[in-house]
Amino acid sequence: MVFWSNRRIARPELPRLRPRVAPTDLAKVDFTELVPEPVPFLGQAAYIQLEFFESLARSVATAPTLSAKEGLSRAAGGALRQHHALIAELRRLGAEPVEVMAPFAPAAERFRQASAGADWYELLLGIHVTSGMLDDYFSRLAEGLPGELATRVRAILAEDEASAGVLHDELFAAIEAEAEPGLADRLALWGRSLVGDTLLIARSALRASDSRDRGADVEPVFTELIAAHTRRMDALGLTA
Template identity: 30%
Template sequence: MGISPDAAASAGQLSAELLGAMAYGELSAFGRLSLDSRYAPTLHDRSVFAKIAVGAYGNFALLNDRLSEMGVDPEQAMLPFQRSFDHFHERTKPGDWFESVMKAYVIDTVSSDFYRAVSMFLDPTTRHFVERVASPDQATEVLRVLIRRALADDPRLASRLALWGRRLVGEALTQAQRVGMEHPLLGPLLKGGGDARAAVRSLTTELADKHGRRMTGLGLTA
């Protein structure tokens, strides 16, 4: 049996919405990381953030091209997410270099978990593309090393960064819930129907658990 036109249209819309969210996320990450590099205590650290920012822009370019190949206007795909993403970053402005590094790490890992989870409902080609773009990479490990180095240099940072990390992940999960409810196709309810709110809550619980394990690995309390 073939896929119905309605199902194919829904799958295509889901792909466009997810890639649009990812594209704006990477574009905003590029600007945020470039701006936050001003907090860097050394030129080396500043260059590290600059390299990560360039990587974010590279991901944006890949997503932009993919949307165009699908016949979707990249700007139109990103626009529905601009306001909520920008508000999130306004609410979570870092106060110094250490908070900038923690924010970059938390947002990088939590958003990657979210995008990979939703990609399970896409066609195999798009799913593999999302997994490739959203998979943890060298930048994730670099950020982890920066946090560990900071904690080793000044153990007193642990309590402050743990508190900041909890605030960030709380805001990030609220953002994920909001995106899932405002754009229902991005909620994991395609698994066979069911209550959208319950599905989104289940996903955010899973994201929180993964975040907690990462924080424990850093010696921080999630």
């Protein structure tokens, strides 16, 4: 179940302004040194898509209008298709999907609960921010997978512009119409609070190494993720 509470949680005020982050050249990043073995990579990516589907299903159930329900149901369908496509890749490798996904379930479920927010608007922004960042990240990391598998997985995880557009449009309309007093400020703060947990999930997907810290290797990828997040928030008129 998605955690759902109407209780407002006090969050410390953060600075409203920060430097814009420019896109980063990732050409020199060797993703083969970062990506884990194909089976655990696919298992984690597949389970995360299942979590996005659950969150989107909750957004459909609690949407205030029929138009929002219809649009968000299409977005939920997109996440479910991505999940099933990744499951199919696991089966092509001879792996049992449930067994492979199981180790990633606790962390992914905690992440979904933490990003659910306190109301429908925070839920939508949580999905918009976290799915955007993690789809970008797993797509980049998939470049290190072997051969044609890399091409197929990157195609699966390619941004679903229609789904992202539904989330953006619903949020933008609510912010522009000031659906609630202080909504823009509240969502800006909520969006900023999501970044840290999302990057922790991203870092957990890296290949484990006993010999050296992968932080410097992956830093350009994280910089680009934050840049894309900033652009996503800017498009909503929110300060990242």
